[in-house]
Amino acid sequence: MSHLINIFLEPAKVFADLREKPTFWTPLLLLVGLTAASTMLYFLTVDPAWFAEHQMAQVLAQNPQMSSEEIAQVQAFTPGARTMGWIAGPSALIFMTIIFLIYGVYYLLAGKVSGHPVSFRHGLALVSWASMPMLLGAVVVIGAILTSSPQSSLESMQLTNIDPLLVQLPMDHEWSMLAKSFSLLNFWVWFLAALGWKTWFRTGWGQALFVAMLPSIVIYGVMALFAII
Known part of the structure; x- marks a missing residue:
C-alpha cells in the first residue's frame, strides 16, 4: 500500500520494486472504479429535464439539418439521465479495463521491438501505476459534481x-473533441511511464519518452488531423 503514496513522492523507488515484483490490481481497481463511480454519480444527480434538452442541443449542433420528425425519433429512443447512469457507469468500467489491457499488450510488443523483454504483467503494472495521476482527475470530477449546479454538462x-x-469551445468547433479529451495530467502520466521504462531497462530519456508517448501521439494526432481537415 506504500506504493500508493510513493508513486507521487518517490516514483523511481516504486518502479524499482515493480521490476522485481510487478503488481497492478490496486491501482487498476482504483482507477477504473473511481472513474466509473464519477460517471454514474453525474447521471444520477444531473437535472433530468435539463439533461434531455442539453443532449438534444448537442445532436442539433452536429446535425442542424434534422427535420422535426427525426428530432422526435431521437428524443423517443434516447435514454434519460438516470438510465444513462446505469449504462454509462458499467460501460466506463469495461472500457477502461480494455484500454489498460491493450496498453499491457503494447508494452509487451514495445519490449520485443526494443530488445527489452517485458511480460504482460509488467506491462500492466507499468501502465496502471503510471496512470495514478488520473485518480486525482477523477476526484476532481466528483468534487465538481457535488458542488456544481445540477444543470451542468459532464464535460x-x-x-x-x-x-x-x-478554453471553452462550442460542441461544433473543429477542435472541441481534442480540447475536451486532452487532460493536462497526461504530462504527469507520460513522465511516470517513461521513468518506469528508464528505471527498468537503464535506457535514455529519449527512448523512454518515445515508448511512453507513442500511443497518445497516434491517438491525439488522429484527432488533430480530423480537426484540420
Whole structure:
C-alpha cells in the first residue's frame, strides 16, 4: 500500500520494486472504479429535464439539418439521465479495463521491438501505476459534481482538461473533441511511464519518452488531423 503514496513522492523507488515484483490490481481497481463511480454519480444527480434538452442541443449542433420528425425519433429512443447512469457507469468500467489491457499488450510488443523483454504483467503494472495521476482527475470530477449546479454538462466537470480549464469551445468547433479529451495530467502520466521504462531497462530519456508517448501521439494526432481537415 506504500506504493500508493510513493508513486507521487518517490516514483523511481516504486518502479524499482515493480521490476522485481510487478503488481497492478490496486491501482487498476482504483482507477477504473473511481472513474466509473464519477460517471454514474453525474447521471444520477444531473437535472433530468435539463439533461434531455442539453443532449438534444448537442445532436442539433452536429446535425442542424434534422427535420422535426427525426428530432422526435431521437428524443423517443434516447435514454434519460438516470438510465444513462446505469449504462454509462458499467460501460466506463469495461472500457477502461480494455484500454489498460491493450496498453499491457503494447508494452509487451514495445519490449520485443526494443530488445527489452517485458511480460504482460509488467506491462500492466507499468501502465496502471503510471496512470495514478488520473485518480486525482477523477476526484476532481466528483468534487465538481457535488458542488456544481445540477444543470451542468459532464464535460464542464473535467477540470483538468484543456476544455474547460483553458478554453471553452462550442460542441461544433473543429477542435472541441481534442480540447475536451486532452487532460493536462497526461504530462504527469507520460513522465511516470517513461521513468518506469528508464528505471527498468537503464535506457535514455529519449527512448523512454518515445515508448511512453507513442500511443497518445497516434491517438491525439488522429484527432488533430480530423480537426484540420
